[in-house]
Amino acid sequence: MGNLDLEKFIDKQRAGWNDVAEGWDRWDAWIDECLAPVDHEIVSLSEAKSGFDTLDIGSGTGYPAVRVAETVGSDGSVVGIDLSDNMLNVARKRAVSKGFDHLNFQTCDARILPFEDEKFNTVTSRFCFMFIPDLDSTIAETYRVLKDGGCVAAAVWASADKNHSLSMPVKIMQEYPEVPSPPPPPAPGIFSLGASGELAGRMKLAGFSDIKESYVHMMWEYPSSKDYFKRLMDMAAPMRGMLSMLPPAKQAEAKEKIIDTAEKFATDGVLKVPGVALVVKARK
Template sequence: MEQHLEQIREQQRASWNKFSPGWKKWDTLMMSFMRPTGDEIIQRLHLKPTDVVLDVASGTGEPGLTIAEKLTAGGRVVSIDIAEDMLAVARENAARRGLRNFETQVADVCELPFPDASFDAISCRFGFMFFPDMQLAANEMARVLRPGGRLATAVWAGPEQNFWVTASMGIINQHLQLPPPPPGAPGMFRCAQPDFIANMFRQAGLQHVAEIPVPTALPAGSAAGYWEIMTDVAAPVAGALSQATPEQRAAIERDIMTLMQQRYPSGEVTIPAGTLVIAGEK
């Protein structure tokens, strides 16, 4: 891999390891938030009870944990991520659920350590937008997929459908005037363009490619809950706030709280979100 891509990978590894305590803290809520996309991924994989499944960019374990529950003792899930601290949470979750057919491995999707045609199905929820070389990642997943096997992924739809992110980042930018990221840099909406991932799947040799919009909602509970969630698990928010003075941070928090209270005057903050699930067959 080229040096600048390796640098991106190492930055991603450090970031996800750093935020693993926040993801562990909010795991139940965040997995509820993302469950509709995981359910759609699983439906699109057409799983058989004895399948061997690769879950890429697994983080704290989903949808690989739910897939493992659907398989028999003859099937298993290999859950990979570049962040060991996130996988440690996944192993805790697997042990809590009594899963014996779920294993984790630190691995880079752009350099998968598996022979050709190793897996019956591959899942990848909210990973593509962070991969240094997305086409290489798609090619590698297609390489380790068996003929007839299926690959399904989820990415965020556009910013206009994801106020849960743009609310915070919009106010942060008002206060900090952050420079825009370089074109093509990893980010939440990097894969939001229709057919963006679908065309990568086709270029990787997959067929019968479909793209399905899947709505969900962030159950933040309250304005204060929303602020706490975003500062604990949202790397772009926390990264931007790390550049703020204490006075700026206080002003940003005040303005975000005010915006949430105006948008949700009942006090119950549940924010709609938009995702895309893309699936294809080898």
């Protein structure tokens, strides 16, 4: 991926996440509940505590930055970064509503962090690293801005077979010739870091040590398969992008296929779809 292609790719990512910010705001309470176990594991493994300064990479609408801010308290600080201004505007409103003066958000590219060396005690990230092109630069930058002995805790999606709520619609949409198959890792993508050892190995190459992996199980619950599709398209920028590649008639067909397939997870009219995150902890 040349420099020009890389910049176009990032611009496309930015536009995609800007486009779904309203959906993330709309479903905030639900997504917070579903992903609470992941946030808890990230904060715990980061070893954040009162008075710590923390960087959260890929904060989106404010998570897990908000949870870290609760942990470090007003004697500490949290800076959350993201490509998407629209997502961060939601996060900023959330920080104000909670009265967190020690939580701030900044729009920037995670490949070049605008912070001095050894500024942060901890670094956190939730479902961001797998989307970053030139991830090794971000990992190197993470190492640079961490204090000696500090920890990074980053969550990515585990493998596709453990996350049917995400892999099923991708598989259906890729049945259409208009939707290209994703390039294999290390190219960025939803499941590009899902294999055990993938992210851990890249952190080791950057100089990190004491590296540990843990799996976090969660349950996505939806009142109906149609509601599942709506939330998916409201929030999942990559899914929305894939669907937009299809002409209207095929979009309608793909939608019905996804809704029908989701029904297999229904019990007493409620969809319950298990999911798994892979959290990697590493120390400088």
